[in-house]
Amino acid sequence: MLTILEKFDIFGVPIKLKTIKQQEQFKTSQSGVITIIIMILSLAYFIYVIQQWINGQLIPKVTSSQRMIDYTTYEWQNGEISFTLYDLSSKINPFTKQNNIIMTVLLEISGLYVSAEPRFLYSTLQMNGDKNVITIDKGKLVLSQIDGTKEENQENIKQYFVFFTKCRQDWMEEGGYCADPQEIEDYFSTNHGLLFLSINLQQYNYETLEFDEIKKTQFFAFEESSPFYSQVILQKQLTTIDNAVLLNSFQKFEVIKDYQVNTQAVSKKFAQDTIKTQDGSKFEFESLCTFVFRIDNIEANETILMPKLGEVLAQIGSIVNIIMLLKILSNMINTAMLESTILHQIIEIYYPQFKQVQITKNFLGQVKQVRYKGVEIKLAHFQHKYNQLLEIARMKFTFNNLIQELSRVQLVLVNQIGMENIKKIFKIEEDLKFFEQDRSSSSNSNFQVQNLVSISPEESPKRQEFERFVLFNTEFSQ
Structure with a gap:
């Protein structure tokens, strides 16, 4: 019965993931400026029309x-x-x-x-x-x-x-x-x-x-x-x-x-x-x-x-909708900034050195200055390499590529630890520490799982191999 009632619910809310800033939407300062402009214009027009309506300056229907x-x-x-x-x-x-x-x-x-x-x-x-x-x-x-006959009055x-x-x-x-x-x-x-x-x-x-x-x-x-x-x-x-x-x-x-x-x-x-x-x-x-x-x-x-309140609000709403066309520009800015941020984070995942790179951009998002560990890098050389990395990151940030890489990870796991061990991992659940009665029975299995997925230090790739990027080995601008 509850399942049937749930189907009639028209007020369902979407499940949203949060950004790194614990926000449900990606927001930028540029879009914030446009939002303030929209709010000021809408409020000013609202006050203007309401004042005209109160003073009887709106043209009635005659x-x-x-x-x-x-x-x-x-x-x-x-x-x-x-x-x-x-x-x-x-x-x-x-x-x-x-x-x-x-x-x-x-x-x-x-x-x-x-x-x-x-x-x-x-x-x-x-x-x-x-x-x-x-x-x-x-x-x-x-x-x-x-x-004929007239009335008395x-x-x-x-x-x-x-x-x-x-x-x-x-x-x-x-x-x-x-x-x-x-x-x-x-x-x-x-x-x-x-x-x-x-x-x-x-x-x-x-x-x-x-x-x-x-x-x-x-x-x-x-x-x-x-x-x-x-x-x-x-x-x-x-x-x-x-x-x-x-x-x-x-x-x-x-x-x-x-x-x-x-x-x-x-x-x-x-x-x-x-x-x-x-x-x-x-x-x-x-x-x-x-x-x-x-x-x-x-x-x-x-x-x-004479114009009624509903007609006045409808008139205000129609003009505000036109003003809200600026929202298209704001969405374009947010989309471009979101893509740029995600692509840069993908590059940082593959090259952790990028976390120490300070990129200065103008209001339109164009790169104006780049510093690495406080030293300025030649912009022309950096821009060329950076654009190449952005193209690679853009290719990786696709649905098909994510599926492909997950499938490769699955093949690696199967080859390294075997399908049977993987099945055991999915069957094992993490126990809460305060359930003391379960710790004795599950400790051995947890230890086995850790052994299955652990890798010896000599087999793990060195940090320097992930950070190897020729751009930072070139000379810096003076």
């Missing part, structure tokens, strides 16, 4: 689309729509409630008829003496193109009809009055610049995670002799935002994304003839300009998905 709608509303409270007269020829404010010259009238149109009492708009802000501002402080527009279509006309005392509200007729005529005898229409639009800020108001302005020539009619079409946008860190958390907002203006020249009586009341009465006036505000039946849909 998808946009459009759809036809048959019902929607837009309501505002903070003066989203305003008119400004940039009059360079006069410092007179024509929109004041007292001494009024130009009246601005707002009519609420439901269907084809006026559905509420007129609202008179007066200037409440005058900046730098030449900016005359009229603001529609609050309002509500309704788009309703529903065929759905209203009829509602549009705003705003026109500018000369002041009329019979329309003036309590507390207000018109300027003298002569003053009005004198005012219109000169050109008074441009009329600016400004509407506040909303755009989502990816850094602050809030909507910013952006004022978009259109301008029109303002002349008594050139009346015009402008249709202002507001385009709504349904913005869906997901700015959660881990899980999805969608929030929906309805904002005004943009507006379009269609303008055409009309007569002074155009607005008068266009407006209708339910009781059949008419407004009699001459308009200087007319604006109609309505909601477009094409709604924009925008989905904003």
